[in-house]
Amino acid sequence: MASAALSATAPLTAAAASRLPAGGSARCRGANTRQHCSARHHDSSTVVAVANRVGFSSRVVAARGSLRLRAVDAADAADAETDADASTVEASAEEVAEMVHAASASSEEMDDDTVVPDGMKTVPKAALVVDMAKEVESRRTFAIISHPDAGKTTLTEKLLYYGGAIQEAGAVRARRGAKSATSDWMAIEKERGISISSTALSFGYKGFLLNLLDTPGHADFSEDTYRTVTAADNAVMLIDSAKGLEPQTRKLFEVCRLNGLPIFTFCNKMDRPSLEPLELLDQIEKEFNLPTYAVNWPIGSGDTFRGVYHRPRREVHLFEKEASAAKVKKGTDKATAGLSVLPVDDPRLKDLIDPELYAQLMEDIELLDELGSELDLEQVHAGQLTPVFFGSGGNNFGVQLFLDTFLGYSVRPRGRATSTGGFIDAVDDHFTGFVFKLQANMDPKHRDKVAFVRVVSGRFERGMKVMNARTKKFVALSRPSQLFGQDKTVLDEGFAGDIIGLNNPGSFAIGDTLYTGPKRALPPIPTFSPELFGYLRSAETGKYKQFQKGVAELLSEGAVQVLYSRDAVKQDPILAAVGQLQFEVVQARMLSEYGVETTLEPLPFQVARW
16 A cells, blocks of 8 residues: 655645545544544535534644545445544545545655545644644743833723724723723723732734733732743733833833843833933943843924834834824724825835924934844843833834734743753643642633643643642633633633633632642742731621631632731731731722621731741
8 A cells, every 4th residue: 555644735725625536535433432523525516524523623723643644445344443543633625525525635755636536544643733832932921010000901992003903092081981901801990090919811813822811910910920931931011101110010110020020111102391312321221231122213292203113124104193093984994094104215204204203203213223132132131131122002102013023022831940950841642730820710600710821831731630739639621711801701721821710619829730630739829028028807797708708719719818817816817018008908898799798807917927
């Protein structure tokens, strides 16, 4: 029998099945699971796909072990079913036919005109299983960090908008009837106009799957932000161009540096009176000891802000404030609304912007070309150089330009060191993930509890069983979700870099490592030392059960730490927090989510040791 290795297949077409010999059949057989699919080519050129399981896919969805594809005469079809060497594979009739054709065409032993023979075609596993390296390469997981009021949530909304994930960008403080921010879904966030809890938002864009982690900017929620940053591979540092570097920005930068993350800087609110661009770069370089590379350069600021000069392509992107900020009409490309792009040497540029702005731009470009360092992506990925972008999230200036450039400069999901000194590569065959966040009541109607899991390696599959390194017990992951703010959709598979929501009936805790295969554990996620303490009491004695449930669930989330007095008489929990706002959030959530009104009695302690 002639044989040929199949390394690739051509794009599938409706006519692919016609390449099967008349009256013949192609069959894939799974000896382990007793699953099979077959395709027959009849005189009428009709192909019938047969499968004995529900949910038969029109693409290759699974494979185990060595795979074999057999093309046989109809008379020999019965023999094909007895092939015990074949392993699990699912394919459509068209794909089976296409693989036979590709194998035939790629064989050096056959002529181009040879009809598919009655023989064995050996198919490498890599041709049928999911290409894990390709899947990992298409992921980008990043966290956005900033000082409060720098415009972080607004920028997040615009990234979702330009990424096609939402049809209308929401506002942090939405007017009645207007859309609220997707990432700020809690009632107290909408009421106060601040981010209180970190949020995961997954969406596709230009062939990539982006996992965006929106973090709280307020210092009182630094612990939640720190945990979320550990799940990211890249960090976007947002700076208010009018204020420059602020205290919380400095703290969060150090967190990113400790985690070895590449840092991308976006100088926001350029449509308002701002510091000089060179002064902003100088602040970053001096205070963080971090060299900068201006990827684009602003043209004016405040009322005179007209757009940016994009250095990599030597293009000028000019914006019209009214057009870009307005809602895009149906059928209009939102990427180009209010935007004009032209080469920097285009003679029309002089007429499109103010003469003083043009002269300043030419001077700045000359200075950047002479003094500006070259962009070294290796240094960027090592966290030793930060690309800097300028724009305005509020008025859509430079947001999509940043997003497109970020895809090319950012790093794919990275491997992780284990607690025993080993290393887990992102394309390791075995699944590994860790829980970095717990959230209760994302769906108030069902009182759900969700564990946020960052996939570190391998392939995640719905229904798989994994070992919890902390409890040393197997857990079936039967209800996984892809997260988009408060919304959840069923997820069938995931790869390194993905953020997965798991139903948490009490099986998980923050920092848990989940794995298959050899025993492994990731380093624990550190907790912050609390500085404020107070007794939390229920104001309604008849709701003690709800009170206890609320305290237990908020404790598991890490919203606050809960301590108890050694005095057996004092049974009330002692809340321990980093900031006062944490207490207020706990009390507000106890009332809105558990229906319990509470009182807080401050305690005169400043530190806890155990």
